[in-house]
Amino acid sequence: MLIKDILLNIYECLYQHFGPRGWWPADTPWEVAVGAILTQNVAWRNVEQAIANLKEANLLGLQEMQLATEEEIASRIRPTRYYNTKARKLKVFVNYLTEQYAGELSNLWHQPLEKLRAELLNLWGLGPETVDSILLYAGNQPIFVVDAYTRRIFSRLGLLPEKVTYAEMQRFFMDHLPVEVELYNEYHALIDALGNQVCLNRAPKCHLCPLAEQCQGKTLV
Ligand code: SF4
Incomplete structure (x- = not known):
């Protein structure tokens, strides 16, 4: 066969x-991307709790996250373990989107897939599984x-x-x-x-x- x-x-x-x-269990593509970063090395129920905490604190939106400090984000995502590192990863990603893509996740999808993937893999803290999850589940990209x-x-x-x-x-x-x-x-x-x-x-x-x-x-x- x-x-x-x-x-x-x-x-x-x-x-x-x-x-x-x-899949992916999320309300928006941005929430998919946040979930993909938070789910590294932790069970999904912990991610759900962290996302609920971010929502409750009105910190889940891209703009809100951009204005928040790493410490503020970290305090809300404690259930995901390694929360300080993950808060930093979220900030790196948010700053990249703000500076390179006018703060709009959807602007990413206008790039050729290979170029975009290489760009995301170049960001601090984002490995291939996280990047590919964002590309496939947030961006409907064929990866x-x-x-x-x-x-x-x-x-x-x-x-x-x-x-x-x-x-x-x-x-x-x-x-x-x-x-x-x-x-x-x-x-x-x-x-x-x-x-x-x-x-x-x-x-x-x-x-x-x-x-x-x-x-x-x-x-x-
Ligand atoms: S559970 Fe895993 S090892 Fe067992 S039959 Fe299925 S695929 Fe194979």
Whole structure:
């Protein structure tokens, strides 16, 4: 079977099992971008709490965040751990948008994707997963987001080596899947659901897994 068909078959199995994930859970593209920065190394429920705190303090808007100090932001995003570092990342991003894009997130999307991605990756504190999440989920740009769950699941399936890099994983999906924003959006969200609920690090629940039939790394209990 072609890799493309294998990947689409996995997608179908996951979609049938979990249903549409409705990503990204946010009210606006700007909130998506803030969530993508805050979610690094922390559970999503902590991000929700931090975003609620920012809303309550009227600090979630781009302009409001630009006027706020790092300390003010940090005090509202404490549930996300590393809150001082994340407050700094938010300020770096906000200042960049203010100075380069007239304070409008939507102005980013007029740039060619490769140029924009390189520009964002150049900002302090923004790694590829965060940048790609902003591009895909806030900007509807055709870029596939991968993460530790992707590595774990697809190496267990026998489709990627365990030590594969972020760039190699991303290339693998983008080389074989049709370039469709909706597919990229849903596929990453479904991988997240499997990695979070079923294909766990230490004790994967293979007996509950929709991919068990085709998985080389399944554990039979
Ligand atoms: S069968 Fe088990 S190891 Fe394979 S993807 Fe599913 S949960 Fe992970």
